[in-house]
Amino acid sequence: MSNKLNDNKIFEMLLNQIKNNKTYHAYLFEIADSKSRMTTAINFAKMLFCKEKNIEKLNCDKCDICNIIDNNNYSELKIIEPEGLIIKKEQIVDLKADFNKLAVNNNKKVYIINNCEKLNNNAANSLLKFLEEPEDGIIAILLTNNIYQVLKTITSRCQIIKMNNIFKEERMLNKISNLLVLDQLNNNDFLSDERLSKTIDMIFKFLNYLEKNQQRTIVEIDNLWNNNILTKEELVACYDIMILIYKDVLNYMINIKINVFDEYKNEIDKLSVFNTKEKVIEKIKILLYLKDKIKYNANNNLLMDKLVIEFSEV
Numbered sequence: 001m002s003n004k005l006n007d008n009k010i011f012e013m014l015l016n017q018i019k020n021n022k023t024y025h026a027y028l029f030e031i032a033d034s035k036s037r038m039t040t041a042i043n044f045a046k047m048l049f050c051k052e053k054n055i056e057k058l059n060c061d062k063c064d065i066c067n068i069i070d071n072n073n074y075s076e077l078k079i080i081e082p083e084g085l086i087i088k089k090e091q092i093v094d095l096k097a098d099f100n101k102l103a104v105n106n107n108k109k110v111y112i113i114n115n116c117e118k119l120n121n122n123a124a125n126s127l128l129k130f131l132e133e134p135e136d137g138i139i140a141i142l143l144t145n146n147i148y149q150v151l152k153t154i155t156s157r158c159q160i161i162k163m164n165n166i167f168k169e170e171r172m173l174n175k176i177s178n179l180l181v182l183d184q185l186n187n188n189d190f191l192s193d194e195r196l197s198k199t200i201d202m203i204f205k206f207l208n209y210l211e212k213n214q215q216r217t218i219v220e221i222d223n224l225w226n227n228n229i230l231t232k233e234e235l236v237a238c239y240d241i242m243i244l245i246y247k248d249v250l251n252y253m254i255n256i257k258i259n260v261f262d263e264y265k266n267e268i269d270k271l272s273v274f275n276t277k278e279k280v281i282e283k284i285k286i287l288l289y290l291k292d293k294i295k296y297n298a299n300n301n302l303l304m305d306k307l308v309i310e311f312s313e314v
């Protein structure tokens with residue numbers, strides 16, 4: 001989950017800058033999700049520092065520098081977070097002093113300022129001087145969840161990298177795995193990004209097929225369900241996902257709002273076409289009823305047949 005930076009053009013662009021020694025003095029990343037925000041900054045810092053230049057993979061895990069950074073102990077990397085609601089001038093002054101102490105060696109130095117929209121005026125002025133007269137080898141990584149809240153004098157001095165869309169899917173998967181609170185699922189990889197994402201794709205395909213083909217779906221269940229679901233706990237989670245999907249279909253029909261599956265708007269839209277609100281409510285009831293049976297029922301295949309039949313009769 002932590003290395004999505006790996007998968008996109010932004011990563012390639014940053015990598016090329018590093019390879020060609022053409023990095024900027026300051027970067028401003030806009031990332032809504034707070035966890036992804038810091039992970040991205042740390043990963044980028046590792047790319048800048050890595051001794052092995054093993055940066056194609058991002059997960060160097062080999063060189064001592066990357067390890068020290070992972071342990072939050074690298075003196076050439078400073079991280080500033082808001083203290084309470086603001087970032088104070090003293091924090092920027094301390095940062096400069098810390099870097100001055102290190103100035104003897106000519107190593108690269110990087111500082112990360114999280115939530116840089118929270119710099120108070122004095123702190124921002126102090127930072128601006130730093131940004132206006134960049135010293136060689138010092139790179140700023142500024143982070144925000146909303147670029148429009150960052151002072152223009154700061155944004156104008158940074159290379160701006162907007163990553164909100166990239167993390168949208170990750171946010172959706174996080175949301176879903178948080179909703180599937182089943183202890184039994186913690187022991188396997190069902191909630192890994194890759195498997196969860198595949199499972200959701202599969203479920204949408206199944207439901208759309210079912211809505212369209214009704215009872216005829218029974219002969220296709222094996223193909224549609226792929227035998228990907230290994231345990232009862234996973235099947236329960238699939239029912240939970242289906243319930244969440246139909247709740248979103250209902251949301252979508254009532255107020256064009258999708259709570260969970262915003263990345264699947266087209267699929268939700270298709271499902272809504274087959275239904276009325278009353279039908280959707282009926283289907284949610286069926287799913288809840290059958291989900292309850294999973295724990296006590298020996299035969300999962302029979303349950304899936306039952307799902308198809310009951311849905312077709314709504």
Ligand SMILES: [Zn+2]
Pocket residue numbers: 049050051052053054060061062063064065066067
């Ligand atoms: Zn490394």
